[in-house]
Amino acid sequence: MGPTRAQFIQYAPAALAVAAAAAGPWSALAAGAAGAGAWAIHASAPVLRSLIACGITATGCGIAAHQVLASGMNPLFALGLAVPAGAAALAHHRNTAEQFPALPATTATAGSGLSSQAQLIMAWWTEFICGPTKTEGRKLIQPGAELAQLAFDIGDDHMSFTGIITLPQGQQVRVKAADIAAVYGIPVSQVEMGDPKHFAPNALPVLVHLKKAAAAPQIAVGAPTTPEELWAAHVAIPEGAMPGTTLALTRYNGPLDWEGVATRDRRAIGTVNIQDLAGNLDLSTIQIALAPTDKPSQMGVRVMKEHALMHGTMLSSVADELAMDARGYVRLGTYIDANAALVPLAQPGSGARHLYLVGGSRSGKSGVLEQVLLSAHKSRIAVILASPQAGTIAGAGLAAYCGDGLDEAMGALRLAYALMLDREARYRSPSFPFTDPLIAFVIDEAHMLLVVSSPYHAEAKAIVEQLTRRSLKRGIGVVLATQTPLAEDLGNSSVIRSQLLIGGGAVFLRCAKGQGSLVGANAVQGAEGIDLSMIPDSWPGQAQKVAVRDMTGLDTTAAAKPEDGTFGLGYLLTPGSQAVQFRSLHLDVPPASLAGDPTPVAVEDCEAWRHRDAIAQTPVVDKRGKNMIGSLADLLAAAQQGPPATEQQRAATSPPGPAGPAAPTDGQELIKPRILELLREQSIPMTAETIARKLGTSAKNIKPRLTELKKRDEITNENGLWKAA
Structure with a gap:
């Protein structure tokens, strides 16, 4: 040798x-x-x-x-x-x-014995780490720490070896990654050692990259790239909009017209800021649409050179398609994938459905309500309309009852509540289909009635809460529209919004900046992370067209086109699904001209409907807004007495003289509806003492009223236990 x-x-x-x-x-x-x-x-x-x-x-x-x-x-x-x-x-x-030869790049030889790489690696390991060293006076890193089970991974652009640092039983490995890196002249980052917690103290695996493959070159800024490369360079990086994700294309028609699925390995993607994503891809927010999938680790992405819904869908050609189908759904617009966007107005065999509508000024909210009125008319659904802001709904003529203005809108709320009480009295155990028509109770600009500053705040909040809770199985659905998704617009009532979302669909259109976020306290399941203020008010380039437009010769009589603005563009959320971008149908003519027969669908002939004018003027709660009239008989009695007189009116009309017997307080007058409501909501019988404790009064006040309610056959008593009939 x-x-x-x-x-x-x-x-x-x-x-x-x-x-x-x-x-x-x-x-x-x-x-x-x-x-x-x-x-x-x-x-x-x-x-x-x-x-x-x-x-x-x-x-x-x-x-x-x-x-x-x-x-x-x-x-x-x-x-x-x-x-x-x-x-x-x-x-x-x-x-x-003092010098050490470079590692040879030849591969390991087969057969017995060590290859040249193994000989050299072991020689360095022995000389500097474990010994015995041939250099006099050299200080070893840890004597006896031998390298066992040596294995290689050698390629054209990389070379590494693995082994196990072993010591006699009872000793602990003290060799560090920095020590190994210094011996072999490589960066510390190229030495990977096992976690001592997961291995024996005297046997620790180690992986040493003597030569690491060069990292993939960064994509040059401004250079033409594929969507996958662009995604990896700007979106998937730690400071990108969707860090740690990879993009797989499902359709590609050019750099500005493609669809794909972003996936994060075994982790949820979570909330995506669409503005950050648009900045990463160098696009406007209107050119990007996100579609959450059933898997939290995936998100559908669509990039559009021209928005798929920019030109909209005209309503006049599909008016006959707006009637409710056999499942209770009506067409409200078009999804981003060109499929029809459907929402439920009824649930055959179970009653009606709710609809929650959010949209600011010039967002297309009124247009959606007009479509709902037209669909209800085509489906033979009676409509009660409450419009606090007078003269805003073009299809008001299709409603059987229209409360136009703040006071009249409050009257419509009272009438809807009375109809629910009437049907509860007539349909103790309702069996569908109803002989009476379904009713859609539409409340436009509901915040004008529900906000704390409204003069009708307490009464409107109490009525809407009861309607959203109890009206569906009586065939009455609530269509409630506000300008923002904020809790303040719903009177700070979590009950109203939760019941609306549980009982039907939701439409989210553009809102003012800072008022459209659906996160935090305003979070909606299925619409996580959406900010409605990010929907622009115009399509890309429209503002510039207006800025440079020559006004001479402009046709001022031309009708507005769908592409002139983004009204009707938003998100549609149906029960059990994710919010998907859609656009409502475009109205080119008033809905009354599309209705065919403009005669409104009538409400059934019943006590509440016959006394609708008196009921509309009768408050259904006391001054504190806590005690509601709980039965139709009590409501009709209060309506016959007329609206309550003010303190000044009572002082002016009462004759002087000795005071008569004290009139009962509001709490005593309206305690029977509270008893009836409590027994209906609770599924278990209760004693008079339990009822008194729950209502915050004494049993002496409760027992006489229980007797009166029993005479009306509204409650029953079995062995001292009271329950609703």
Whole structure:
């Protein structure tokens, strides 16, 4: 077996020195041959410099010795010249003792024994880490920490080895990643050590990347790229809109017209800021549509050069399609994928459905309500309309009862409540289909009645809460429209919105900036992370067209086109699904002209309907807004007495004289509806004392009224336990 590369580099100068003393000038040729050999085996620069210096010294000594012998001088002088040559060889040996040859790039050889890589790696490991070292005075990192089970992974652009640092039983591995990196001359980041908590203290696995594959080059800014590359470079990075995701295209028609699915490995994507995503992709927000999937780790993405709903869908050509189908759904618009957007107005066999509508000024909210009125008319559903802001609904003529204005709208709320009480009295155990028509109770600008500053706040809140809770199975659905999704617009009532969303669908249109967020306290299940203020009021480029438009010769009689604005563009949420971007149908003519027969669908002939005018003027709660009239009989009695007089009116009309018996308080007058409501809501019978405790009064006040309600057959008593009939 011949000498190794390290041995050749170390001992070639010694042979060179001997040759210099014997061969004289021929030693120059030997020095050149040794240098060429060292270069051929890829010796390091310090080794080459040391070898060249040693060769020059040895050559000079050889020439001088040759001249001494040729001149006939004493041979001892020539022998003395060998001392500098030997000193040069010893200095070279010491220099190379501190240098280590580079790892060869050849692959590991098969068969028994260690390959050249394994020999060199083990030599370094022994020399610096575990010992025994051949260098006198060297301090080892941890004596005895041997490297076992050595394995390689070698490719054209990478090279690594793995092993297990082992120690005798009872000892603990103290070798650190920084120690290994220093030994092999690599960055600490290329050394991966196992977690000591998961392995034995005396056996710790290690992975060392001697040569790591170069990282993928960054995409040049401004260079043409595929959507996947653009996504990886700007969206999936830690500071991007959807960090850690990958994009898989499902359709590609160009860099500005594609669809795909973003996926994050085993983690939920969560809320996506669409403005950040538009900035990452260098697009406007209107060009991007997100579609959540059933998997929280995936999100559908669509990029549009021109928005798919920009030109809208005209209503006049599909008026006959607006009638309710057999499942109770009506068409409200068109989804982003061109499919019909349907919402339920009824549930055959179970009653009606609610609809929650949110949209600011010029968002298309009134247009959606007009479509609802037209669909209800086509479906033979009676409509009661409450419009606090007078004259805003073009299809008001299709309603059987219209409360136009703040006071009249409050009257419509009272009438809807009375109709519910009437049907509850007539349909104790309702069996569908109803012989009476379904009723859609539409409340436009509901915040004008429900906000705390409204004069009808307490009464309107109490009525709407009861309607959303109890009216569906009596065939009365609530269509409630507000300008924002904020809780303040619903009178700070969590009951109203939760019941609306549980009992039907929701339509979300553009809102004012800062008022359209559906997160936090305004979060809606299925519409997480949506901010309605991000829906722009115009399509891309429309503002610039207006800015540079030449007004001369402009046709001022031309009708507005759907692409002139984004009204009707928003999100539709149906029960059990995710909110999907859609656009409502475009009205080019008033809905009354599309109705065919404009005669409103009539409400059934019943006590509440016959006394509708008196009921509309009768408050159904007391001054505190806590006690509601709970039966139709009590409501009709209160309506016959007329609206309550004010304090000034009572003072002006009451004759002077001794005071008569004190009139009962509001709490005593309206305690029977509270008893009836409590027994209807509770499914278990209760004693009079339990009822009194729940209502915050004494049993002495409760028992006489329980007797009165029993005479009306509204409640029953079995062994002292009271329950609703």
